[in-house]
Amino acid sequence: MSPRQRQKWAIFGLTGPAYAWLAVTIFLPLSAMLYCSVLDVSPLVPRPASFTLANYAAFFQKSFYLPLTWWSILLGFWTTLFCFLVGYPAAYALAKRVKGRWREALFLLIVLPFWSNALVRIFSWTMVLRQGGFLDMALHSVFPDAPAFNLLFTYPAVVIGLVHSYLPYMILTCYVSLQAIDDSLMEAARSLGAENTTVFRRVVFPLSLPGVISGAVLIFVPVIGSFMEPRILGGAKGATLGMNIEEQFTVTANWPLGAALSFTMLAIVLVIFAVLYPILKRRGVWA
Amino acid sequence: MSQVEVVGCTKRYGAIAALDNVSLKFVEGELFGLLGPSGSGKTTLLRAVAGFIDLDHGQVLLDGEDIGPIPVHKRDIGMVFQNYALFPHMTVFDNVAFGLSVRKMPAGEIKSRVDEILGLVRLGGLQERKPKQLSGGQQQRVALARALVTRPKVLLLDEPLGALDKHLREEMQVELRRIQREVGITTIFVTHDQEEAMTLSDRIAIMNQGRIEQLGPPLDVYEHPINRFAAGFLGVANFLEGRVVSVSGNEARIDLKLGGQAVAPADGYRAGDSAVLAVRPEKIGVDAGGRSAGVNQLSGKVIGAVFSGSSTTYRVQVDDQVISVFQQNSTPRRFQPDDPVTLHWSPEHNVPVAP
Numbered sequence: 058m059s060p061r062q063r064q065k066w067a068i069f070g071l072t073g074p075a076y077a078w079l080a081v082t083i084f085l086p087l088s089a090m091l092y093c094s095v096l097d098v099s100p101l102v103p104r105p106a107s108f109t110l111a112n113y114a115a116f117f118q119k120s121f122y123l124p125l126t127w128w129s130i131l132l133g134f135w136t137t138l139f140c141f142l143v144g145y146p147a148a149y150a151l152a153k154r155v156k157g158r159w160r161e162a163l164f165l166l167i168v169l170p171f172w173s174n175a176l177v178r179i180f181s182w183t184m185v186l187r188q189g190g191f192l193d194m195a196l197h198s199v200f201p202d203a204p205a206f207n208l209l210f211t212y213p214a215v216v217i218g219l220v221h222s223y224l225p226y227m228i229l230t231c232y233v234s235l236q237a238i239d240d241s242l243m244e245a246a247r248s249l250g251a252e253n254t255t256v257f258r259r260v261v262f263p264l265s266l267p268g269v270i271s272g273a274v275l276i277f278v279p280v281i282g283s284f285m286e287p288r289i290l291g292g293a294k295g296a297t298l299g300m301n302i303e304e305q306f307t308v309t310a311n312w313p314l315g316a317a318l319s320f321t322m323l324a325i326v327l328v329i330f331a332v333l334y335p336i337l338k339r340r341g342v343w344a
Numbered sequence: 345m346s347q348v349e350v351v352g353c354t355k356r357y358g359a360i361a362a363l364d365n366v367s368l369k370f371v372e373g374e375l376f377g378l379l380g381p382s383g384s385g386k387t388t389l390l391r392a393v394a395g396f397i398d399l400d401h402g403q404v405l406l407d408g409e410d411i412g413p414i415p416v417h418k419r420d421i422g423m424v425f426q427n428y429a430l431f432p433h434m435t436v437f438d439n440v441a442f443g444l445s446v447r448k449m450p451a452g453e454i455k456s457r458v459d460e461i462l463g464l465v466r467l468g469g470l471q472e473r474k475p476k477q478l479s480g481g482q483q484q485r486v487a488l489a490r491a492l493v494t495r496p497k498v499l500l501l502d503e504p505l506g507a508l509d510k511h512l513r514e515e516m517q518v519e520l521r522r523i524q525r526e527v528g529i530t531t532i533f534v535t536h537d538q539e540e541a542m543t544l545s546d547r548i549a550i551m552n553q554g555r556i557e558q559l560g561p562p563l564d565v566y567e568h569p570i571n572r573f574a575a576g577f578l579g580v581a582n583f584l585e586g587r588v589v590s591v592s593g594n595e596a597r598i599d600l601k602l603g604g605q606a607v608a609p610a611d612g613y614r615a616g617d618s619a620v621l622a623v624r625p626e627k628i629g630v631d632a633g634g635r636s637a638g639v640n641q642l643s644g645k646v647i648g649a650v651f652s653g654s655s656t657t658y659r660v661q662v663d664d665q666v667i668s669v670f671q672q673n674s675t676p677r678r679f680q681p682d683d684p685v686t687l688h689w690s691p692e693h694n695v696p697v698a699p
Contacts, residue, residue, distance in 0.1 A: 239427065239429065241425045241426075241427060241429040242429050242431060242432075244396060244416075244423075244425070244429065245423065245425055245429035245430075245431075245490075246431075246442065247415075247416040247417045248394060248416055248417070248419075248421055248422070248423040248491075248500075249417075249422075249442050249443035249446065249490065249491075249494065250417050250418070250420075250443050250446045250447055250494060251417055251442070251446045252415075252417050255446055259442070259446075260431055263433050264431075264432070264433055
């Protein structure tokens with residue numbers, strides 16, 4: 058075997074298992090769902106099905122889907138924004154200011170939420186946010202005359218819960234890209250007459266943008282399809298596209314509609330990226 | 345043109361003194377080389393001038409003014425970093441223009457200044473490239489242009505040619521020299537490469553363990569090293585130990601441990617002093633056949649011969665010491681290992697050094 062051939066086989070051998078696994082676990086079920094989305098009855102119903110696009114049309118015909126989608130996208134936007142506002146400074150401090158063992162310890166604190174059960178985490182928030190909960194009690198211990206305080210089943214509660222769940226992604230991706238920035242670049246900028254804010258604005262931040270973008274993508278996409286946090290923390294106010302899809306599968310057993318809505322959502326996400334990509338590319342983020 | 349002076353600079357990291365009471369004056373317009381092994385404090389000194397390091401003691405004076413309290417970005421220095429530190433997300437033009445745009449210079453003026461400096465470093469036409477698309481030598485030129493375009497008072501170079509291959513390095517040495525002359529800027533550069541230091545510098549300082557071992561024009565330091573470290577770090581030196589037997593006028597007669605005697609400059613010796621003489625390998629002649637030791641003459645046996653084009657390096661075993669000898673390949677005589685040889689040199693090539 059020539060070295061070239063051997064290399065080919067090595068690549069095949071190394072990537073093969075991953076692709077096989079992805080094919081089985083993602084491609085096949087997704088194909089099944091795509092098939093399901095153009096049927097007129099759920100595969101659970103023992104009746105011969107025929108093909109239809111009605112499930113996709115429903116998205117546009119029913120008046121509540123568009124506001125619901127907009128609502129979900131806004132939720133993704135706010136969650137991503139707050140994750141950035143909270144996570145980026147932390148990542149910056151960890152990557153550029155903290156050295157040695159402290160860094161590891163602080164890192165552990167960030168990853169820790171990942172190790173607890175998501176459902177438990179979200180339910181624990183209800184105890185914090187509800188009237189008579191920890192936040193309310195804390196507020197009234199300082200200001201006894203303050204009006205009753207209840208965040209549970211409000212839009213902010215959903216955002217708080219989602220930010221809590223997804224913040225580590227933003228910190229980790231930003232940390233990686235910030236850490237890759239050579240300190241001599243910052244020194245060079247300073248030696249050229251730039252003060253700290255200018256160094257950050259013109260050198261550090263632009264170079265860390267790929268991390269911000271990947272963090273945003275990692276957060277935005279699952280958030281607009283999220284259903285657990287909106288359901289538990291948002292109640293009726295938290296209705297999202299993700300919740301609606303979940304109901305199609307678990308409550309009304311309308312699988313074809315649920316599947317069609319899922320693919321519609323995927324299409325929306327792709328459209329959003331298609332619009333953003335050229336802008337980001339021009340800014341040199343993906344150069 | 346400006347003059348830089350450091351006075352009594354000390355910087356400690358724990359128990360280690362990176363700089364140990366260093367005082368030094370960099371003359372206007374000169375190209376000054378800080379030479380030393382890693383950990384000798386040369387980079388610390390450079391970074392102290394740049395303002396990246398807060399000194400424990402001492403002052404940095406720029407044209408007589410103490411710039412200690414002035415932060416880096418207001419010091420008006422130009423610096424070239426070891427890895428060039430070009431901004432990877434900016435074009436060559438934007439890299440070079442950076443220092444001007446943070447000074448809020450009008451765009452038209454920036455353009456003409458950048459074009460002018462890129463012409464000086466011979467990089468016209470590459471304005472729109474990204475650093476990644478440039479060769480090492482071109483990146484080096486961009487870094488130099490970026491540091492010079494703001495017309496700083498002093499230019500600092502940290503191992504400027506360390507990342508280039510040998511051929512390019514020699515080319516850039518010439519270029520660096522030319523550009524520095526043309527701009528006339530006071531320049532301090534750090535290197536661990538003795539050849540680079542000798543080729544480029546008007547003056548050099550040899551540093552070791554946070555102190556300056558010797559200071560002067562390269563030729564002076566090379567021909568008249570004052571101590572073992574300076575002699576051994578700048579170029580190659582053989583050290584001959586012995587004891588002074590007599591001093592007459594400006595000549596000292598020294599009994600060598602390896603046998604025979606050496607006649608050397610008196611250099612303040614008195615009879616009975618122990619002495620160390622440094623002898624450069626290229627000053628030593630080699631003759632066939634082992635004669636007995638005499639004045640400035642040793643006999644030994646060749647144990648190694650390395651041919652390197654224009655010269656051959658012999659390693660000659662004399663008693664328990666190995667002496668290095670360079671011989672130009674203009675002489676027809678070649679020696680093989682195990683050949684007995686006699687080494688000889690002139691009295692003025694015995695350089696007394698501090699042990």
